Amino acid sequence: MNYEAVIGLEVHAQLLTKSKIFCSCSTQFGSEPNTQTCPVCLGMPGVLPVANREVINMAIKTSLALNCKINNYGRFARKNYFYPDLPKNYQISQYEEPLSEHGYLEIDVNGKRKKIGIVRIHIEEDAGKNIHENVVDGSYVDLNRTGVPLMEIVSEPDINTPEEARAYLTQLKNILLYLEVCDCNMEEGSLRCDANISVRPVGQKEFGTKTEIKNMNSFSNLQKALEYEIERQVDILQDGGRIVQETRLWDPSSGTTASMRSKEEAHDYRYFPCPDLVPVVVDEEWIENIKKTLPELPDEKKQRFVSQYGIPEYDAGVITASKALADYYEKVAAIYNDAKKVSNWVMGELLRLLKEDEKEISDILITPENFASLLQLIDKGTISGKIAKTVFEEMYKNGKTPDEIVEEKGLEQVSDEGEIAGIIDRVLAENTKQVEQYLGGKEKVAGFFVGQVMKATSGKANPGLVNKILKEKLEAMKNK
Amino acid sequence: MDLYRKTIWQLRELLDRGEIKPEEVLDSVLRRIEEVNGKINGYITVLEDYAKNQIEKGLPEGPLSGVPIAVKDNICIKDQLTTCASKILYNFRPPYNADVTERLLNAGAVICGKTNLDEFAMGSSTENSYFGPTRNPWNVECAPGGSSGGSAAVVSADACIAALGSDTGGSIRQPASFCGMVGMKPTYGAVSRYGLVAFASSLDQIGPMTKDVRDCAMLLNVISGYDRRDSTSLKFDRPDYTKALTGEIKGIRVGIPSEYFGEGLNQEVADAVKKGIEYLSSSGAEIIDISLPHTDYAVSCYYILATAEASSNLARYDGVKYGYRTEKSSNLIDMYFKTRGEGFGAEVKRRIMLGTYALSSGYYDAYYAKAQKVRTLIKEDFDKAFEKVDVIVTPTSPTTAFKIGEKADDPLQMYLSDIFTISVNLGGLPAISIPCGFDSKSLPIGFQIISKHFDESTLLRCAYFLEEKFAVKDKKPPL
Numbered sequence: 001m002n003y004e005a006v007i008g009l010e011v012h013a014q015l016l017t018k019s020k021i022f023c024s025c026s027t028q029f030g031s032e033p034n035t036q037t038c039p040v041c042l043g044m045p046g047v048l049p050v051a052n053r054e055v056i057n058m059a060i061k062t063s064l065a066l067n068c069k070i071n072n073y074g075r076f077a078r079k080n081y082f083y084p085d086l087p088k089n090y091q092i093s094q095y096e097e098p099l100s101e102h103g104y105l106e107i108d109v110n111g112k113r114k115k116i117g118i119v120r121i122h123i124e125e126d127a128g129k130n131i132h133e134n135v136v137d138g139s140y141v142d143l144n145r146t147g148v149p150l151m152e153i154v155s156e157p158d159i160n161t162p163e164e165a166r167a168y169l170t171q172l173k174n175i176l177l178y179l180e181v182c183d184c185n186m187e188e189g190s191l192r193c194d195a196n197i198s199v200r201p202v203g204q205k206e207f208g209t210k211t212e213i214k215n216m217n218s219f220s221n222l223q224k225a226l227e228y229e230i231e232r233q234v235d236i237l238q239d240g241g242r243i244v245q246e247t248r249l250w251d252p253s254s255g256t257t258a259s260m261r262s263k264e265e266a267h268d269y270r271y272f273p274c275p276d277l278v279p280v281v282v283d284e285e286w287i288e289n290i291k292k293t294l295p296e297l298p299d300e301k302k303q304r305f306v307s308q309y310g311i312p313e314y315d316a317g318v319i320t321a322s323k324a325l326a327d328y329y330e331k332v333a334a335i336y337n338d339a340k341k342v343s344n345w346v347m348g349e350l351l352r353l354l355k356e357d358e359k360e361i362s363d364i365l366i367t368p369e370n371f372a373s374l375l376q377l378i379d380k381g382t383i384s385g386k387i388a389k390t391v392f393e394e395m396y397k398n399g400k401t402p403d404e405i406v407e408e409k410g411l412e413q414v415s416d417e418g419e420i421a422g423i424i425d426r427v428l429a430e431n432t433k434q435v436e437q438y439l440g441g442k443e444k445v446a447g448f449f450v451g452q453v454m455k456a457t458s459g460k461a462n463p464g465l466v467n468k469i470l471k472e473k474l475e476a477m478k479n480k
Numbered sequence: 481m482d483l484y485r486k487t488i489w490q491l492r493e494l495l496d497r498g499e500i501k502p503e504e505v506l507d508s509v510l511r512r513i514e515e516v517n518g519k520i521n522g523y524i525t526v527l528e529d530y531a532k533n534q535i536e537k538g539l540p541e542g543p544l545s546g547v548p549i550a551v552k553d554n555i556c557i558k559d560q561l562t563t564c565a566s567k568i569l570y571n572f573r574p575p576y577n578a579d580v581t582e583r584l585l586n587a588g589a590v591i592c593g594k595t596n597l598d599e600f601a602m603g604s605s606t607e608n609s610y611f612g613p614t615r616n617p618w619n620v621e622c623a624p625g626g627s628s629g630g631s632a633a634v635v636s637a638d639a640c641i642a643a644l645g646s647d648t649g650g651s652i653r654q655p656a657s658f659c660g661m662v663g664m665k666p667t668y669g670a671v672s673r674y675g676l677v678a679f680a681s682s683l684d685q686i687g688p689m690t691k692d693v694r695d696c697a698m699l700l701n702v703i704s705g706y707d708r709r710d711s712t713s714l715k716f717d718r719p720d721y722t723k724a725l726t727g728e729i730k731g732i733r734v735g736i737p738s739e740y741f742g743e744g745l746n747q748e749v750a751d752a753v754k755k756g757i758e759y760l761s762s763s764g765a766e767i768i769d770i771s772l773p774h775t776d777y778a779v780s781c782y783y784i785l786a787t788a789e790a791s792s793n794l795a796r797y798d799g800v801k802y803g804y805r806t807e808k809s810s811n812l813i814d815m816y817f818k819t820r821g822e823g824f825g826a827e828v829k830r831r832i833m834l835g836t837y838a839l840s841s842g843y844y845d846a847y848y849a850k851a852q853k854v855r856t857l858i859k860e861d862f863d864k865a866f867e868k869v870d871v872i873v874t875p876t877s878p879t880t881a882f883k884i885g886e887k888a889d890d891p892l893q894m895y896l897s898d899i900f901t902i903s904v905n906l907g908g909l910p911a912i913s914i915p916c917g918f919d920s921k922s923l924p925i926g927f928q929i930i931s932k933h934f935d936e937s938t939l940l941r942c943a944y945f946l947e948e949k950f951a952v953k954d955k956k957p958p959l
Contacts (some may be wrong), residue, residue, distance in 0.1 A: 039576050043796050045569065045677040046556045046578060050711045080792050080839070082816055089795035141800075270839035272848060275682035275789055277711050 002202045003237070005230045006210075007165050007195055008119075008157035011172060012150050013182040014126065014190035015058045021125050021149035022049030022092065029188055033131075033142035041147035043088030048276050051076070055149040056280060058181040059099050059123050060290045062151060065175050065297055066118050068103030070287055074122075074280040080270040085128035085141050093124035093152075095271045099280070105155075105175070106299065107167040108317075116168050117156030126150050151181070157196065157207070162226035166219055169193055170321075174298050178323045186217050193222055198243070199233045208233070209243040213257055215250045225250040229257055301326055309339035318347050324361040331368035336375050345375065349389060353396050365399030366392075374402040382406065383413050387459055415462040420453070421469050423461070427452045428473065439478060446470065483508035484638045485956075488547050488695040491641060495546045502535050502546030505641075506590055509548040513593070513639045516959050520615045520624075522634035524553045525561050525594040534590050544702055545588025550640040552631050553594035554601055555686065556675040557581050564677050565609035566599045568823030569803045578675020579707045580644060580686050587702040592640055596630030599825045600794065601651055601679040603627050604897045605887065608827040613884055616659060617957035618923055622881040625655030625897075631689045632659035637959050642690040642699055646676055648683045649782050650877075650901025653913035656689060657876035657926020660915040660957070662696045662943070663689045665901075667933050668908035669714035672707030678793040680786035681712075683905040692953050693914060693944040697721035700936060716934050724937035725944040730764035732942060735869030739775040740900055746879045752917035752925040753875045759949040760873070760942070768869050772861040777854050778903040779895060784838045784851035785906075790828075791835030797823065830891065855906050862907045866932050871942050874900050876913040876926030900928060910936050912943050916950045924952075 020027055023040035039047045063070050077095035103118035128143040153172065159165050173191060176182040184191040198210035213229055216222040228250075233243055248257040296304070298320050305316035305326070320326045329346055333339045354361065374395065378388050383406055394405045406412055414420060427449055428435055438445040453466050483491065483505045494500045510528055517523050531548065539545050551557065554564045556574040558581070563569045577585070584591060598608040606614040606629025614629040616622040617637040624633040628645030632655035635643050645652040647665035656663025664687045671686045678684060688699035701722065706715045736757060741750060761767045799805035799819030806818035824832070838847040865872060877897055887894040904911040909930055916927035927946065931939040947953055 039574070042801065044574060044576075044802070045562070045564070045572065045796070046554075046574065046675045047576070048674050048710050050709060078792050080795060082795065082798065084800060084812060087796060087801060089798060090792050268841045270792070270836065270841070270844075272788060272792070272839055272844075275680075275712075276678075 001238070003199045003230075003234045004160055004202050005197060005199050005226070006157045006207055007159035007197045007226065009155045009159065009165060009168060010194045010196070011153045011155075011169065012192040013153065013176055013184070015055055015123075015149040015151055015181055016183060017052060017054045017058065017149055019052060020147035021052050021055050021123070022147055025147065027148050029190075031144055033140070033144060036144040037146065042143060043086075049092060049274075051277055051280065052149065055123055056099070056282070057290060058179075059121060059151050060282065060287060061179050061294065062153070062176065062181055063100035063103065063121050064287070064291060064294055065179055066103040066105055066121065066153070068100035068118055068121055070100045070282055071097060072282055073097060074099045074282065076274040076277045076280070077271045078274045081267050083127060084139075085130050085143070085146070087128075087143065087146065091125060091127065092274055092277070094122035097279075098122035099282075105168065105171055107164060107171050109161075109164050109167050114158075114164065116158045116164075119154040119156055121151060121153050124150050124152060162223040162230070165195065165226055166223045169219060169222060171298070174321055174323075178295055178297055180295075186219075189217070192217070195222070195226060197226060197229050197233070199230055199237065208237075209245050211243065211245065211257075212247045213250055214247060214260065217252075221250060221252050224252075224255060225257060228255060232257065295323075298323075309333055309343075311340050311343045315340075315343040315347060318351075319343060322361060328361055328364070328368060332371045335369060336372035338375070341375060342371075345371070345392070349392050353393065364396070366395045367399075370395055370401050377402055377406065381413060381415060381462060384459065384463055387413070410460075412460065413462045414457050414460045415465055417465060417469065420461055420465050421473075423453055423456050424449070424466070424470055424473055427456065435477070438474060446474065484512040484641075486641065487691045488544065488642055488698050491547055492543070502539060502590060505546055506531055506535060506548055506592065509592055509640055512637075513634075516617070516637045516639050517634075519620055519959060520617055520633045520637055520639070521612055522595055522614050522630045522637065522639055523550070523593045524563055524565060524596050524609075524611050524630070527557075527560060527591055527593050530557075530560060531590045531592045534585075539588040539590070540586055542587035542589075542702075543698060544584065547589055547641050548592040549584055549589045549699075550593045550595050550631060550634050550643040551581065551584075551591055552597055552628055552643070552645050554597060554646060554677040554679075555580060555644060556677070557591060557594070561594065562677065563594075563610070564600045565597045565611055566824065566828070567610045567804055568797045568819070570610065572803050574675070576675060579672035579709065580703045581675060583703050583705070584644075589702070593634075595628070595634055595643060598627035598629070599828050600677070600790070601627040601646055601648055601684075602790070602827050602831055604650070604654060604894050605882070605884070606630060606633075606655070607884060607888055608825055610825065615884065616881050616923075617959050618660060619881065619921070621883055622923065623658065623884050623886075625658035625877070625881060627651040627655075628663070628689060629655045629658075632656055632661060632663065635659070635689050635691060636661045636957055638956070642688065642695050644686055644699075644703070645689045646679075646684055646686050647901075647905065648679050648685075648786060649905050650898040652687045652689060653901050653911060653926065653928060654877050654898055656913040657915075657928075658881040658924065660918075660924030660952070660955070661689060661691060662693055662912065662914050662947075663687065664696050664700065664912040664936075664939075665904065665910060666700060666704055666936060667910045668905075669712050670704045670716070670910070670934065670936070672705075672710040672713045674707055674709040678789075680789040681793065682789060683782075683786055685905070693940060693947045694722060694725055696912070696943070697725060697940050719937055721936060721940055724941040726941060727945055727948060729760060729942055729945045732760075732765045732871065732938065733869040734760050734765045734767050734942075735770040735865055735872040736767060737770050737772045737775070737865070737872060737874060739772050740874040744878050744896070744899075745875060746919070748919040749875050749877070749879065749925050753873070753927055756916050756927050756946055756950065757873060759946060763945070770865045770869060770872065772858075772865060772903065774854065774857045774861050775903060778858055778906060779899055781851045781854040781858065782902045782906060783834065783895060784847050785855065787831040787835030788838045788848050789835065791832045791839065794824075794828065794832055799823070827891070858903055859907045862903075862909060870931065870935075870938050872930040873942075874928045874930070876900060876928040880919045880921070880923035880925055904930055909933060910939055912939055914943050914947055914950070915952050916946070917952060918955075
């Protein structure tokens with residue numbers, strides 16, 4: 001029997017506010033433990049939460065970008081449980097009245113476009129961090145993260161393959177980065193993803209029993225975990241077994257998922273509206289004001305690049321996958337008018353180097369001006385395309401201008417016909433055997449001579465001139 | 481001169497004229513505390529050094545400058561013990577002041593102590609305190625009411641000039657009634673809850689407990705107002721409440737709810753309250769019979785909502801960060817269980833269990849959601865009534881003070897002593913209790929006046945008028 005998977009993703013995105021969701025403590029990552037806390041985020045007796053308006057602004061912005069319907073009346077709820085890293089022993093979240101609902105996001109997989117529904121978006125506070133490692137006498141708790149604002153984005157179970165799941169998360173990340181509401185750093189936990197997954201025979205309408213997978217902290221882990229879990233569930237069903245509804249943890253080192261808790265052990269969170277916070281009333285004016293601040297989103301930008309710069313859809317897709325990269329591209333294209341050439345260099349050399357160094361476009365030392373002037377040097381014939389790659393790498397490393405590098409290293413192209421002719425004469429004189437071969441009809445040997453000329457000039461000879469002069473000389477020898 | 485006997489406004493005049501100094505007032509009050517606190521156990525902590533230090537540092541000029549005020553021990557004072565009368569917080573010193581504490585200090589008040597209460601303000605007798613019960617100054621065999629029984633007792637016994645209490649279901653008004661003094665629960669949102677250790681957040685409200693109505697207005701002037709640290713705090717134009725004390729009540733429409741004068745109401749209480757209604761009527765107020773049809777459901781509704789919120793609010797007391805922690809435990813869960821098991825008293829445990837049950841899946845709709853609907857109906861009862869009347873008058877409590885221990889084993893009976901006060905909290909309305917007479921055992925009787933949201937002025941106007949008529953405020957308990 002053939003099975004298909006049904007997957008829904010729950011993504012937690014940490015919002016890029018300066019202060020926490022219910023107090024004015026800083027949200028900065030990586031500070032000394034418990035230095036960014038106050039009585040409010042420590043949940044001390046008598047203190048009260050007050051909602052940070054910027055958190056709601058960012059969530060509305062995201063809701064608009066994900067085509068959600070924003071609820072005019074949202075309410076915070078308490079989710080009650082005992083956890084040592086959550087000092088109040090309840091989490092303030094949203095439950096029956098989330099900020100927004102019924103949205104969607106579009107993904108491209110294998111050239112096909114697919115709409116993935118968004119069930120809801122709500123906001124909540126993060127918990128702290130328990131520290132068990134490198135601790136001698138028990139466990140420690142760092143509450144710096146407590147009260148950091150999170151946005152939970154819950155998808156419909158519209159995802160059917162691990163590739164689609166990855167594409168969804170990639171596209172979502174891209175949108176959040178465009179909106180500048182989340183830095184989407186999965187290693188630091190500012191973007192976290194849980195998956196609900198079940199399998200069913202192809203053609204069956206009812207969902208199978210689902211499991212929830214947590215702890216997938218990278219895009220490749222998400223894909224691997226889903227691939228593993230689908231196989232695990234299908235194997236069980238094919239052996240006549242039954243899937244147990246439970247929460248499972250992904251273990252990247254073993255490449256497997258393991259049971260964390262079963263449905264029977266599931267918590268009764270005893271949700272109820274938080275009486276300390278007044279309802280969030282979002283009126284049309286608020287929404288309209290935020291609409292005005294919405295940036296151009298990835299899909300729009302991609303279409304504009306195709307029409308404005310005349311580059312292929314593929315190129316536009318690659319470049320707009322990062323807002324910072326797209327912005328950089330536009331700066332270069334504004335100075336240098338062959339937009340396709342710019343996209344070739346961005347997608348080829350630039351992305352290759354960034355990937356090798358695991359760096360972001362924001363780290364780049366090459367200014368758009370220098371990028372453009374490098375391309376102009378090629379056009380002017382000052383350097384060859386091949387030399388340009390060397391220059392580019394040098395620019396990438398130290399941020400110097402291409403002119404500086406070309407001069408320092410003496411990389412300027414040799415276009416003096418007399419000089420080139422002299423070198424060719426020498427090469428031909430030194431390689432009489434190959435000359436004979438050529439004259440004997442083996443014209444391929446011409447390439448060898450070009451190589452020798454380049455070697456003699458350290459690649460600086462103008463290849464067009466070399467070819468032209470070489471051909472003239474060889475023809476002349478033939479006709480002698 | 482027995483300065484401790486004075487009211488805020490009397491001291492104000494003496495201090496302003498330079499006839500006395502804040503040190504003398506404080507000394508007088510501290511001596512009185514020493515004299516009577518052994519009998520009534522109204523204070524958990526006497527802040528002698530703190531108060532003296534305040535005066536030494538120089539008091540800000542303000543409406544309370546030099547006046548000793550006591551504060552219920554569930555209101556935070558920076559670095560001072562705030563125990564909530566619970567073992568679980570027996571050593572807790574908050575690193576912050578409550579909003580009302582800041583307002584008192586800015587107004588020049590001298591904070592002289594933290595008063596006893598039912599643990600976490602849960603109770604109607606101040607018997608449920610880790611620090612022992614408070615006794616009623618009018619008869620030390622009797623309970624002072626609760627949960628602000630400590631504040632009521634110390635004001636009544638002149639062991640401070642005025643006090644703050646907190647009122648979740650009647651916790652200011654019922655003890656004010658039992659102890660023969662004035663207690664007011666302001667409109668929900670008029671006084672910041674920042675720094676009040678929560679019992680039931682949607683019902684809790686801090687209020688003044690004073691020797692007379694003028695003091696009540698003066699203290700309300702100081703503690704009310706918007707606070708950005710409390711999201712339920714409201715911005716409103718605060719009048720000078722003392723301006724409302726004109727003695728004039730002509731034309732005020734007074735509602736008498738039939739539901740509050742039926743079965744279970746003690747006859748002596750009923751008679752005293754009726755006398756008050758006659759005073760109003762004979763001085764030109766218009767008496768109108770009204771109905772608050774959902775009154776019967778108020779107590780049940782209250783005990784579901786209040787305990788649900790309490791079960792959640794009290795979850796933070798787990799022994800991890802502050803307060804009491806069990807001596808021995810084998811793991812985290814065991815530590816939670818033992819800490820809470822040893823740290824909370826019986827009544828608090830009862831309410832945590834009730835609230836946990838009411839919120840648990842499968843019961844939420846039957847209890848919590850239903851109670852929220854009933855709360856709406858009760859609010860609507862008031863809205864309808866206030867279309868026709870300006871104030872509503874009722875007895876504060878169906879009986880006068882009961883004996884300590886009398887209802888301790890019968891929680892349901894105990895819960896019914898708040899039957900006339902609870903609806904007001906569910907509606908978020910302001911209400912006041914003033915003494916209106918004594919029963920045959922010489923125990924005080926309380927008269928409750930309820931008004932519209934943020935109409936504390938009309939409330940105080942009627943209270944002041946009646947206080948003059950009842951003419952019992954100068955009578956002192958036999959201590």
